[in-house]
Amino acid sequence: MIFLTALPLFWIMISASRGGHWSAWMPSSISAFEGTCVSIPCRFDFPDELRPAVVHGVWYFNSPYPKNYPPVVFKSRTQVVHESFQGRSRLLGDLGLRNCTLLLSTLSPELGGKYYFRGDLGGYNQYTFSEHSVLDIINTPNIVVPPEVVAGKEVEVSCMVPDNCPELRPEISWLGHEGLGEPTVLGRLREDEGTWVLVSLLHFVPTREANGHRLGCQAAFPNTTLQFEGYASLDVKYPPVIVEMNSSVEAIEGSHVSLVCGADSNPPPLLTWMRDGTVLREAVTEILYLELEEVTPGEDGIYACLAENAYGQDNRTVELSVMYAPWKPTVNGTMVAVEGETVSILCSTQSNPDPILTIFKEKQILATVIYESQLQLELPAVTPEDDGEYWCVAENQYGQRATAFNLSVEFAPMILLESHCAAARDTVQCLCVVKSNPEPSVAFELPSRNVTVNETEREFVYSERSGLLLTSILTLRGQAQAPPRVICTARNLYGTKSLELPFQGAHRLMWAKIGPVGAVVAFAILIAIVCYITQTRRKKNVTESPSFSAGDNPHVLYSSDFRISGAPEKYESERRLGSERRLLGLRGEPPELDLSYSHSDLGKRPTKDSYTLTEELAEYAEIRVK
Numbered sequence: 001m002i003f004l005t006a007l008p009l010f011w012i013m014i015s016a017s018r019g020g021h022w023s024a025w026m027p028s029s030i031s032a033f034e035g036t037c038v039s040i041p042c043r044f045d046f047p048d049e050l051r052p053a054v055v056h057g058v059w060y061f062n063s064p065y066p067k068n069y070p071p072v073v074f075k076s077r078t079q080v081v082h083e084s085f086q087g088r089s090r091l092l093g094d095l096g097l098r099n100c101t102l103l104l105s106t107l108s109p110e111l112g113g114k115y116y117f118r119g120d121l122g123g124y125n126q127y128t129f130s131e132h133s134v135l136d137i138i139n140t141p142n143i144v145v146p147p148e149v150v151a152g153k154e155v156e157v158s159c160m161v162p163d164n165c166p167e168l169r170p171e172i173s174w175l176g177h178e179g180l181g182e183p184t185v186l187g188r189l190r191e192d193e194g195t196w197v198l199v200s201l202l203h204f205v206p207t208r209e210a211n212g213h214r215l216g217c218q219a220a221f222p223n224t225t226l227q228f229e230g231y232a233s234l235d236v237k238y239p240p241v242i243v244e245m246n247s248s249v250e251a252i253e254g255s256h257v258s259l260v261c262g263a264d265s266n267p268p269p270l271l272t273w274m275r276d277g278t279v280l281r282e283a284v285t286e287i288l289y290l291e292l293e294e295v296t297p298g299e300d301g302i303y304a305c306l307a308e309n310a311y312g313q314d315n316r317t318v319e320l321s322v323m324y325a326p327w328k329p330t331v332n333g334t335m336v337a338v339e340g341e342t343v344s345i346l347c348s349t350q351s352n353p354d355p356i357l358t359i360f361k362e363k364q365i366l367a368t369v370i371y372e373s374q375l376q377l378e379l380p381a382v383t384p385e386d387d388g389e390y391w392c393v394a395e396n397q398y399g400q401r402a403t404a405f406n407l408s409v410e411f412a413p414m415i416l417l418e419s420h421c422a423a424a425r426d427t428v429q430c431l432c433v434v435k436s437n438p439e440p441s442v443a444f445e446l447p448s449r450n451v452t453v454n455e456t457e458r459e460f461v462y463s464e465r466s467g468l469l470l471t472s473i474l475t476l477r478g479q480a481q482a483p484p485r486v487i488c489t490a491r492n493l494y495g496t497k498s499l500e501l502p503f504q505g506a507h508r509l510m511w512a513k514i515g516p517v518g519a520v521v522a523f524a525i526l527i528a529i530v531c532y533i534t535q536t537r538r539k540k541n542v543t544e545s546p547s548f549s550a551g552d553n554p555h556v557l558y559s560s561d562f563r564i565s566g567a568p569e570k571y572e573s574e575r576r577l578g579s580e581r582r583l584l585g586l587r588g589e590p591p592e593l594d595l596s597y598s599h600s601d602l603g604k605r606p607t608k609d610s611y612t613l614t615e616e617l618a619e620y621a622e623i624r625v626k
Helices: 009-019 506-539 570-586 613-625
Strands: 023-025 029-033 038-040 043-045 056-061 072-075 089-091 102-104 113-120 126-138 142-144 155-162 171-175 183-190 196-204 214-220 227-233 236-245 249-252 257-266 270-275 278-284 287-292 301-309 312-323 330-333 336-338 343-348 356-361 364-370 374-379 388-396 399-415 420-424 427-437 441-446 451-454 461-466 469-477 487-492 495-500
Touching: 023 126, 029 038, 029 155, 038 126, 072 089, 072 102, 142 214, 142 227, 155 171, 155 214, 155 227, 171 196, 196 214, 236 301, 249 257, 257 270, 257 301, 257 312, 270 287, 278 287, 330 399, 343 356, 343 388, 343 399, 356 374, 364 374, 399 487, 399 495, 427 441, 427 487, 441 461, 441 469
Parallel strands: 029 126, 236 312, 249 312, 336 399
Antiparallel strands: 023 043, 038 102, 056 072, 056 113, 089 102, 113 126, 142 155, 155 196, 171 214, 183 196, 214 227, 236 257, 257 287, 270 278, 270 301, 301 312, 330 343, 343 374, 356 364, 356 388, 388 399, 399 427, 420 427, 427 469, 441 451, 441 487, 461 469, 487 495
């Protein structure tokens, strides 16, 4: 800070020294531009009792002791000086008035250094003062910038040039101050130690753009070519501003992602990457990268970059969207329902982007939504036909996943129309086909015989379950007279169903035993028999009729002869007929119940073997091959 001093300090010292002590005062340091001059103010004192007639003095350069033979700058007795100071030094003060002010002109760098004064009162009354002045030869003005320049706050910058040459007076001008403010010349000021300085002030409000701005000051001396310039760079402090950051980022699961955050501030900011309040990375730098290797859906979300220093902070966010295929769908809802109830099934998944969700049953689309993560399937009143396997499929452009689930519909038994009885010779077989869930118990009732046989008596009744269908077969032997009435009864916890089984002809019983596949086999065997007989007769030269009568050959039935109106769908008929074929053809005929036995003999297994038509034809075919 520069002060205007009305009463120089050396006058106070002079007043204090009137008590008769050897003492001197001069500025400890003084500066001047090269090529100009400088006046070094000096005062000294000595004891009052020494009343010299003449007072002499000597100025030395860089050493106060004569025995060291220092260069003489000025000597009042002989005017003999060192060659470096010839024509450059003279005394401005009056030694008799105890004023030892020295003037040096045409300054050059080698004249910079320490200057000592020695008082000479004659005889032994000589004294070299320890006080000295350091001369600094300069080439640039001194620009003083406050220690802290903050953007948005007014600042004062000063340019100071020494003004200690009485022969040359400097003039100050500013360089590069355009846009900052207009300078103000405060004037010539006296410093604390009695030296003089010319000061110019520049007031302005800096911005962040002014950081690093080069501001100059020029000192010129009129009527000379002497001109000196000095520069200072503004160090403007300002809070961070994030200037570089990713926009929204989309990445495929498993790929590499690099997030960047760059900020402008002075001093450099502390950059921090955060997610959900957790610090992921931080450093004092102007740009910070966040590297994510093999991103997962769990890293999807909002990432924040925070930039801060002592003057403020800034923050911005970026959204990372990880694209991935749907997860395996989850199914929540009722998997078991009673017929007539409402069933609600929720299928949900997670993916990015949201998937297309579809629920299938037997390749039939039941419900679908586009770009949703949940799909609700409503079945207002379930029927047995709703029972079965369902699939929930979720897909987007990155993949497909599916989940299977089963809906079990529980309902009272239903006896299907293909249930019947058929008679052949002295044997009656009754077929009862029941559709039910849960599995029913089946019983055959013969009202005229007062007999009831259930499926637990496996020596009389054979049962097999396939899906929701239960097929039970009862075999009766010894029925030469009119066949008895047979009632099939099925029950479970939801109800009971009874049906008197209708009788069909013997050929239909055969069809029930062998099924459509057996009919094909029988037809092939029939053709083989015809061929065999034909060849035999030809060998005997017997002329045969070219046609066959209906009574010479077994009656052949096609599948259309056995089709029953009102039967279930094709796939269920095939499944049931396959079961019947296994029951009646492949496994052999189930044990028969011979009703010629007394009622007390029920439960005893008959001893007579029984063969089905399929087995007889198979035997004949085997003989033919042999």
